[in-house]
Amino acid sequence: MSASNYPGGERREQHVKVASQAKPGFLERLGETTGGMVVGVGLFALSFYVLFTNEGRALRTASSLDEGLSLVVPLDSIHSVEPQNNGKLVHLSGPLQTFQPLYDPNYRISIHSVKLKREVEMYQWVEYQESRDYEENGERKTETTYTYNTEWKSEVINSRNFDKEIGHINPSAMAVESVTVVAPDVLVGRFSLSKGLVEKIDNFKKLSLVGLPPLDFFVTVHENYFYHTQNPRHPEVGDVRVSFSYAGLSGEGNYPGPAQVVSIVARQKDERLVPYQSKSGDVLEFLYLEDLSAQEVFEKEHQSNKLKTWALRVGGWLLMFLGISLTIRIFHTLVDWLPLVRDLVSLGLKLFALSVATSLSLVTIAAGWLFYRPLVASLLVALALVPIILARSKASPKKNQ
Template structure:
C-alpha cells in the first residue's frame, strides 16, 4: 500500500514536470530569439558608449581583476576571479556489506563491517560506527575549506555582476611543483600538489590534514600560473556595469562563456543547452510516470506472488503495461504543452501517441476470427 501511494504521487508529479517543461522550453527559445535580434556587439578596446544603456550588449575580451587573491596561511597568491582552498583529513571510514541467507525457512540478513583509512573532505563522526573502539576520528577539522571571490571583476571597461561572476567556475588545480615555497611554516610539507600538515606525507596518520588549492578565471598578466582568460559576455549595459536583461517573454539573459565567441555563436550554444535540458526533463518526466505506474500496479503482482509461473507472467505484463501507458501519456502531455504555441506540432505528437491504441484495436478482431 505504501508503494501504491508513492506511485500515485510520482504519477501526478510526472504530469507537472512534463507540462511545465514544455512551457519553459518555449519561453527560453523565444527569449533567445528576442535577445539575438536586439544584441549589440561592442569593441572591447573602445570606451563606454552610454547610448547603449539598458540595451543588451555582447563583449568578448580578457578578464581583469584589480588585485590578486591570496591565502596568508600557505603563502598562496593567484591573480584570478576565484580561489578555492580544499581541506581533507585522514580518517577512519566504515563500510558495510549485507547478504541474505535462509535459516529454518526464514530469510535473514547478515551485515559485515570493515574499516579503512581514507582522505575525506567531510568530517566523519566515529560515534555512529558499529565498532568505535580503535577507530576514533577527531571531532573537528584543524583547517576549514573556503572559497574567495574577487570583489571587482572586469571585462574591458565594464564590471561584471554577481550572476556573471558565478558562471566563472572552471576550477583548475594549482600546480605546486612550480610553486615558490617562500616562508613556509616548518610543519608544512609540499607533496603532489598538496600542503601536508605532517613531515611524512607518504605515511599519514589519522587526524593528519592535507590542503590543495584551485583557481577559476585567471585575470593577470604574469606567467604564473597562466595569462588572463578570454570570456564572452551577453548582458545588459547599465553605466559601467553588466547585469541581467529581462526579455518580453519573461526570461533573464545574463550569459558568460569562457572562450572567445561571437554574439551568434553565444546564442547558438544557448539554444543547444536549452534543447539538451528540455530532452533531459522529458526523459525524467517519463521515468517518473513509468515508476509511478509500476508501483501503483505492484499490488496485482503481490496478489499472485505465491504462484511462480503466474507471478512471472503478471510481472512481465505489468512492465509492458507501464511502458506503453507512460509512453502514450507522456507524448499527450507534451503535446498539450505545445498546443497553444505550435498547434501543428501538437497534433503530430497526438497522432504518434495514439498509434499504440490503434494497433491494439486492429489486432483484436484478428484474434477473434481465429
C-alpha cells in the same frame, strides 16, 4: 574481522553481520504494497507537472533567445563606454581583470584570479556496506558486510554512526577549514561584471605547488598538497592536507598563465554588465570562457536549452513509469505465492507500465505544445495512439480464432 594494509598508509578492515526476521505474511506484504501505491500516485502526479511545465519553459526560453539575438548590440570597444548603448543588450569579448591578487595568509599563496579555492581533506575511516537477502529455515535473513577503509575526505565523517566504532574513531572537526575567496571587483575592459556573471566563472584548475619551500617543520609540500604531517606517504587518521585551485586568471603577471578570455551577453548599465529581462519572459545573462561571437553564444544557449528539455522529458517519463509501477504492484503481491503466475504477472505489469507511461507522456507533451504549435501537438497525439492501435489490432485476430 579481517584487516590489511595498502601502500600509502591506507588500511582496510572488514566484518560480517547477519540479521534474521520472520518471513512477512500476506497482510504485511499487502500493507507495504499499499504504502508504495501512495508514493506511486505522488510520482505519477509529479510527472505530469514536470512534463507539462517543461514544454512551456522550453518554448519560453527559445523565444527569449530569439528575441535576444535580434536585439543584441556587439560593442566595438571594451575600453570605452558608449552612452547610446545604455540599457541595451550588448555582446563583448575580452580578458578578465582584477585590481588586487587573491591571497591566503596561512599558506602564503597569492594569485591574480577571480576565485581562489582552498580545499582541505582529512585522513579518516570510511564505512561501506554491502547487503544481500536470502531465505533460510523459513526466515528472511540479511547478511551485511561492513568494510572500513582509510581515505582522504573533504568532509568530516561521523564515526559514531559506524556499525563498529571501536578502532575506527575519526576526529570531530578539521584543524583547517575549506574556503573560496572571490575578487570584489571583476572587469572586462571598462565594464564590471555582475554577481551572476562572476558566478559563471567556475573553470577551476589546481595550483601547482612545485618548488615552494615548506612553511614550517610540521607542514610538508608534496605533490601539490600542503601536508600537516612530516610523513605524507604514510599518513595517520586525523592528518590534514590542503590544496589550492583557481578560476578566471586576471592577467596580471605571467603566473600561472595568461588572462582568461571571456564572451559576455548582458545589459549595459553605465559601466556595469547586469541581467537583461526579455519580453518573452527569460532573463538573459550569459558568460562563456572562450572568445565567441554573439551568434555563437546564442547557438550554444539554444543547444543547452534543447539538452535540458530532453533531460526533463526523460526524467518526467521515468517518474511516470515508476509511479505506475508502484501503483499497480498490488496485483503482483496478490499472486506472489504462485511462482509461475507471479513471473507472468510481473512481466505483464512492466509492459503495461511501459506502454501507459510512454503514451501518457507523449499526450502530456502534446498538451504543453498545443497552445503554441497545434500542428506538432496533433502529430504527437497521433503518435501516442500508435501503441493502443497496435494492441487492438493484435487482439482482434485472437478473438476471431
